[in-house]
Amino acid sequence: MILIFVQILASASAEYLPSFEALNISNALSDIFYNGQRKELLCNGATNINGYIGNHSFATQQFQMPQHTMLRLEAIIYGMGDDNQIGVYVDWNLVWTQQTSPMISTKCTLSDFKMIQLKVDFVHTGSSGIVIFIGNTLEIWGFSDLKLSVQGCPNGCVICEAEDISEQCSIWEFGLSNWNKLSSISSEGWSIFNGKDQTSVCGNVALIGGYNNFGAQSVLNKTITMKPHYRIRVQALWAKIDSWDNEQGQLMVDGKVIWQQNYTNPDGYKSKICGNTNENYKTVFQRIDVIVDHTGNNMVVSFTSTLDQASDDESFGVRDLNIFYLPCADGCQECQGPSISDCIKCSDNLFYDFGQCQNISNFEILEQDFTELQFDDLKGWELHDRQDQTQITTCMGASLLGGFGVMGSGGYITRTFQIPPHSRLRLQVLIYKVDSWDNEKFIIEVDDAQIWTHNWFVETDFNYCGQSWPDSKIYVDLIFEHTNKEAQIKFSSTLNQEAYDESWGFREFTLMYESSISILEIYSATIMSVVYPLLVIIIYL
Incomplete structure (x- = not known):
């Protein structure tokens, strides 16, 4: 059984959910990565507007988050004219575009701007989110008052699904976390085949592999030891970079493809985030969130692709790997469910018979x-x-x-x-x-x-x-x-x-x-070996 969580854009008019909690993103906002000419804007007394000029200009930042099921993005978007091509993405989710929600006119200090106060809720999972503002326009555009909130998991749960209560999600246990820091990540402990053991930066997103590192036939894998389990949930962030020709990114567990996605050259954001100099080749940041049946106490996790060109022409990178699992019953090393009757192989040489692991x-x-x-x-x-x-x-x-x-x-x-x-x-x-x-x-x-x-x-x-x-x-x-x-x-x-x-x-x-030697035989043999020397000693005396 494989379940893949598809991140679906929710309506911007969704009702407010009281369980949303605001994230502290003030430090991250001061380090936004942008492309294009940056310009400070003033409008209605607001002085914190991030303004940009230039076709294919963009601003992006990655934000760390606790595990969650929904994400809320709030911001004020500014632009000039009716033909602005402004969009807001979170990872590969287009959460707002001017075509779906037009802006309204407002009088600013020097010019007539249009603006919209944005508030959107959408399905999102993982340990971070990449927010990308893109302006495909020669006019000035900008944003301010960015706020992110998450609908987190119930108390006692390390991972959850939408509308879970504690009893439903507390059965999941934490297994592994790799490459979740925003800047300093490393492939230590992982094996790399047909690629460079290096990290890269895409925009300001740190990646294992990436441009000029992982291309044709590149494989990143590791044998991971965990507690005995019958199901796993794997999360990661996949980065598609440059000229993919309907080729496939793949995540495998024990050689089985549990996630796959085909990409083409134009798939990606309207602005080029990273890669080679060809502006027609785009980037995609895509969340992976997969549940798959798996048993045992170790597994081989592999990231690869069907690319057939060098990494300076088409490439991929990964980060934000998190693995969770549903455990077997105590005494069970392999199983197909949570109870002892679901056991396939007992641990510690116990013998499985009549639904029990017997000593x-x-x-x-x-x-x-x-x-x-x-x-x-x-x-x-x-x-x-x-x-x-x-x-x-x-x-x-x-x-x-x-x-x-x-x-x-x-x-x-x-x-x-x-x-x-x-x-x-x-x-x-x-x-x-x-x-x-x-x-x-x-x-x-x-x-x-x-x-x-x-x-x-x-x-x-x-x-x-x-x-x-x-x-x-x-x-x-x-x-x-x-x-x-x-x-x-x-x-x-x-x-x-x-x-x-x-x-x-x-x-x-x-x-x-x-x-086949009984305890009595062993005891008798031991007694005779002691008595016989004593008799000899007594006779000698």
């Missing part, structure tokens, strides 16, 4: 392999009939034994374990199905006996490794009877195609055993 304390760990996010040691496992010299591959930033291009038709992986006296074994493993399986079967065997099988079809989850086919993964936790001194574990499949068409791999393997 089975009589199993001891014999072997635990491939639990690190990335590994390069085979740990004694042997890959048979593999179709590539590679033995360890990567999927969604995590290493796999086998995987794409390696384990296909006829391929299997084995390892033999020496086990102390025991009555049962417990086997845990995370299996990855890659690409175009056609109702084919994955098989786990112990000593040539099948203990688990699973059929996969082409249409499973989504594409996150291999080629363009949907992929899938499944966590297996089995308890079965076994008493042999040795156990050969074998993973195989019924695939009938090359490993570049359909394949598999695994990670996070654990083998445990239940000892």
Whole structure:
């Protein structure tokens, strides 16, 4: 499930909501970035008018905000003549233009100005807002008395939706915040591919990447560790810069596109905010706010695009990343809902059975392999009939034994374990199905006996490794009877195609055993080992 919050312009005549709280923006107003000839204006005694002259002139500023669902903008707009092309944007929302709400005439000190006292409410989310005044005119224009107010979240909520009460939004928890400072931001901790590890400034908005940094095939990603969860909400600010040709900006989680937007050359504000010298290439600041189902305790977040030109011709940048999540129940590492009955994988080696994570304390760990996010040691496992010299591959930033291009038709992986006296074994493993399986079967065997099988079809989850086919993964936790001194574990499949068409791999393997030696036997053996030396000493004496 994916929900994308579309920021819709609300009516300027919307009723006043008492929950709006004014922001303190006085310091930010003193540092407005502008393009064009700046002119101080006087009108009806007002001395705080920001006035500008020039075609494609603009004034812009970014304002930090608490999490909110609605934003109110109030200002007085001034202009001359009837053909003024003045507009007000917040991010990529056009909240007012002279064509929709004409100004009225007023007598100023030197000239006849027109003005409008603006008050608009509109849907807006995120941790900041970029306000842009644009005057596509050769006449004088300006604004004054800018005021911003937000409809915040209820007490106890780190994030919310419109009309939420505390009980509805307090279930969300804070996960991560990056690049929210207005000026000093850094890509530290993030990986950059096919781009420059630099920041830039667009207008006066600091960006990771941006013009001449992120272009064709550029990727910004990071593996993020969080508490176990079943749903996430991701917010960010995306900047489209210069000559996009119906190309797409993308936000991915674990290789799955959760947000995408196509842009063209003219998409953007009427005035050029940043980029190269071509005035026909524009800029867009667009808010991303996406809710998507996701489980586990880590994920790979990636920002990229389908651009095919260098970053001095078309580019992108990002900032204001915030991630929130809905947690799994205690004791659950992966889940599909908030209760323990929604658990897919228990934490701390608990065993999931009959809707509960149960503590089975009589199993001891014999072997635990491939639990690190990335590994390069085979740990004694042997890959048979593999179709590539590679033995360890990567999927969604995590290493796999086998995987794409390696384990296909006829391929299997084995390892033999020496086990102390025991009555049962417990086997845990995370299996990855890659690409175009056609109702084919994955098989786990112990000593040539099948203990688990699973059929996969082409249409499973989504594409996150291999080629363009949907992929899938499944966590297996089995308890079965076994008493042999040795156990050969074998993973195989019924695939009938090359490993570049359909394949598999695994990670996070654990083998445990239940000892067959009773406590009484251990106690008796311990007593005899103590009594026998005592008898010898007594006889000797």
